Amino acid sequence: MQVILLERVAKLGQMGETVKVRDGFARNYLLPLGKALRANEANKKRFEAERATLEARNLERKSEAQTVAETLGGKSFIVVRSAGETGQLYGSVAARDIVDVLGAEGFNIGRNQVDLNNPIKTIGLHDVVLHLHAEVEIKIQINVARSADEAERQQKGESLTSADAIYGVDEDALKPEDFFNPEAEFDGDDE
Incomplete structure (x- = not known):
């Protein structure tokens, strides 16, 4: 199906371009959201008549x-979740969780603006891209931790999943013989 784009659509084209898209994409996404019009003579005339208004609205949204x-740029947000000792979350942090955290800070971001291919499943610092407009995208940092104290330690660069953080042991000081001594006597008592 041929459509006239009413705004810039990523990986498709600029405002005013006539592009060929699949019928389902046009019927289910572009047309209902007002991002495009069917390409026919009446709609071409309508687009040309409304072009100045559409460009002004697009410029306003972009600003x-x-x-x-x-x-928002460069900020870090803390998400507290339950996790095991290895840093594996019992659940996950999805796009809606990020939207909720940003909403609590006073930012009105939609779930479709969060570019998160897979949910976050481990504690640590994770970079997340936000698409605020077709031409404006930023990167924020999500600090996933078990508590606010751990989040502060993570922010300083401490690793919370290493043996030192979990057991209070220096990994560099550990040697294989500390774990297994073949010459040690076994008296048969488990205690």
């Missing part, structure tokens, strides 16, 4: 996205 990007 709003840039102001949000300036305040």
Whole structure:
């Protein structure tokens, strides 16, 4: 199906371009969200008549996205979750969790604006990309930890999943003979 784009769509084209897309993509996404019109003579005339308004609205959205990007850019947000000793989360941190954390800080970000291919399943510092506008994208840091204290330690660069952090043992000082001594006598008593 041929459509006229009413705004820039990533990996598809710029505003005003006539592009060929699959019928389902046009019917289920582009047309209902107002991102495109069917390419026919009446809609081409309508687009040309509304072009200035559409460009002004797009410029306004872009400037709003840039102001949000300036305040959000480079910030770190803490997400507290339950995790095992190895750092594996019992659940996961998904896009909706990130939206909730940003909402608690006063940022109105949609779930579709969070670029998270797979949910976060381990504690640590994770970079997440936010698409605020088709032309504005920023990177924030999500600090996933078991507590606020651990989040502070992680932010300073401490590893919370190493043997030192878990057991209080220096990994570099450990030697294989500390774990197994073949010459040690066994008296048959388990205690």
